[in-house]
Amino acid sequence: MSCSCHDQDPLIPQIAVIKEVRVDTHDVTTFKIVDNFGKKPFEFLPGQCAMISIPPIGEAIFSITSSPSQEEFIECSIKKCGTVTDYLHQLEAGSEIGVRGPYGNNFPVEELKNKDLVFIGGGIGLAPLRSVINYVMDNRDDFGKVDIVYGARTPGDLVHSKDIFDVWPKEKDTTVHLTVDSLSENWDGNVGFVPNYVKTLGFDSNKIALVCGPPIMIKYTLQALEEMGFKKDQVYTTLELKMKCGIGKCGRCNIGDKYVCKDGPVFRCDEITELPNEY
Amino acid sequence: MKKILKTKLPELWQKIDADFDLFLPIEKNKTLNFSLWKEGEKVNLDRVRTNASPKHLVFPQTETYLKFKNENKKLSLEVVEAEGDEYVLFGVRPCDVKSFKLLDNIFLRDPVDTYYKVHRDRGIIISLGCSNPEDTCFCTSFGVEAASAPEGADIAAWDMGDSFLWKTQSEKGQKLMESVEEFFTDAHEKDLKTLEHEKDNIREKLKELPFSNIDLSKIKGTQQEIFDQEEIWNEFSEKCLACGTCSYLCPTCHCYDLCDYKGSNKGEKFRCWDSCMSSDFTLMAHGNPRTSQMQRLRQRFMHKLVYYPKNHEGVYSCVGCGRCADRCPVHIDIVKIIKKLGGEKNEL
Ligand SMILES: Cc1cc2nc3c(=O)[nH]c(=O)nc-3n(C[C@H](O)[C@H](O)[C@H](O)COP(=O)(O)OP(=O)(O)OC[C@H]3O[C@@H](n4cnc5c(N)ncnc54)[C@H](O)[C@@H]3O)c2cc1C
Ligand code: SF4
Ligand code: SF4
Ligand code: FES
Secondary structure (H helix, E strand, O other), rough: OOOOOHHHHOOEEEEEEEEEEEOOOOOEEEEEEOOOOOOOOOOOOOOOOEEEEEEEEEEEEEEEEOOOOOOOOOEEEOOOHHHHOOOOOOOOOOOOEEEEEOOOOOOOOOOOOOOOEEEEHHHHHHHHHHHHHHHHHHHHOOOOOOEEEEEEHHHHHHHHHHHHHHHHOOOOEEEEEEOOOOOOOOOOEOOEEEEEEEEHOOOHHHHHHEOOOOHHHHHHHHHHHOOOOOOOEEEEEEEOOOOOOOOOOOOOOOOOOEOOOOOOOOEEEEHHHHOOOOO | EEEEHHHHHHHHHHHHHOOOOOEEEEEEEEEEEEEEEEOOOOOOOOOOOOOOOOOHHHHOEEEEEEEHHHHHOOOEEEOOOOOOOOOOEEEHHHHHHHHHHHHHHOOOOOOOOHHHHHHHEEEEEEOOOOOOOOOOOOHHEEEEEEOOOOOOOOEEEEEOOOEEEEEEEEHHHHHHHHEEEEEEOOHHHHHHHHHHHHHHHHHHHHOHHHHHOOOOHOOOOOHHHHHHHHHHHHHOOOOOOOOHHHHHHOOOOOOEEEEEEEEOEEEEEEEEEEOOOOOOOOEEOOOOOOOHHHHEEEHHHHHHHHHHHHHHHOOOOOOOOOOHHHOOOOOHHHHHHHHHHOOOOOOO
């Protein structure tokens, strides 16, 4: 193998190939990515991110949504919302891109062992949670009961529909609770925002909650969990800030003395309360 | 300790220049900056403060790190290695010497920035004691040794009037010393005495400077409490032009951007200095966490005075070089901010 990564700068991407493109919704697509040898580009832990580049368009960071147990590839689910993501959405299988990583910390799966887990996702926020959920499913006996709450604007905006409708509900001790923002045709599930829905589900406050979604959804969900008796150290969430380097040097993604790219994106909620409110 | 007569300097520069890239404080159009020396350049070793700091030698303002070609689904990448030869940097003031250490804390920490490391490793730094500090200097507040030999300099030098005294402090310094030994004599007992006297002089001058009394310990409160003093942040930011001058001239500011040079399908990826003072620094698809200049100015000073110390054992990300005090077009500077945060009622 002619890999010289050992003497390379952490800013330098390796070439990777888009192996498969799966359109999830009108604006979210999941990309299966392999390295030059057709294998997983690098090892990672659930919650960690990859920096994807398409020169000369630019670079952007994305959560890895596949399970770390998956040996053949990594997957990223990407929402079309700007320069890099628009361009990515035009790419077909076989296109080469740059990828570097893994960046950031991870959900502490070791500490979650034997506990009951509640995953709460909103929109594209299911992406990083899916990595942990699938890891839990791959090691199912190590964890307690699993509840997955997931909401999107409309039924058509729910990503990873195969997982949420066909795969996860069939796993043992696992329940999937779905909701959409407003009344829609062909939908017989719950209607309403995620935070309110979580309240009606009335979870036992001895569980561990993992929350990810748009900032406003995270904010109200954390409030709802607190009202339900969850302590801050029982709740994990991810924060999102603009990133360039991914390694705590370009100085862009700090909240107070913490860098989201290095100390995050996963934070336990008692850590967040110590940070200045600037996110 | 060695001694060199000032009359021998032109020969010394020539000799060093033959083996190394030599960077000296060179004056052009009244602007003093560390530039590559050539025969006939106007070297000025009297003025203490260069306009920009020498950080561009270890952290270039722009630096290409990758060349690429992207065509018909195929991507090729070619790593561009850090460029440049071994260099000697003469005349670095102790504050700027310390700023390298503060940059090391960022760039040499795991994962190491290999570009920075290459630039850093191949440089030999010769400091120069500050015989004539300026009114806007306040390095003593940040523990900089403006009189004694600063830690981190490979060679420490002092201006003794008609000569320089020169003390090697590292292997790299020793190697350079050996190559230019012919220009030096051993310093006498008398020279050493004069040097001690000169150091005392410098210390006295530093004590008399207008900002010498700034007291960082007066800034009390938690990160959150200092952050929440919005009245103070507003007062300063109302004047701020967001020009970024302070960040670009500051020897300890290290924020950068990664950009693609956009050819049609061929091009380069490079990094360049960036500033938290600009509005698109943190702009994202779902909004910007710092929408006002108040938030951006607060970030710069919180970083220097609170966040960096929290992450680096209490060390501040400022060396008191006074460049921001000297160059900000609307006279916002870190001294005024320190005083305000410390409860003093100084005028803006
Ligand atoms: C830890 C982390 C994990 C993430 N995980 C995912 C994930 O799994 N999936 C996902 O889809 N996203 C994820 N994101 C978000 C993703 O990184 C951003 O959405 C991405 O950077 C967008 O890149 P872009 O180049 O397409 O957008 P950009 O081109 O950067 O545009 C973003 C927006 O910024 C504005 N903008 C940009 N430049 C300018 C300008 N010069 N002037 C004015 N406005 C401008 C525009 O309004 C634009 O809509 C994650 C982010 C983080 C921090
Ligand atoms: S130099 Fe002065 S005006 Fe310019 S960004 Fe800095 S503080 Fe603001
Ligand atoms: S903040 Fe001002 S005084 Fe401090 S190191 Fe930077 S430019 Fe110099
Ligand atoms: S992305 Fe550069 S510091 Fe976090």
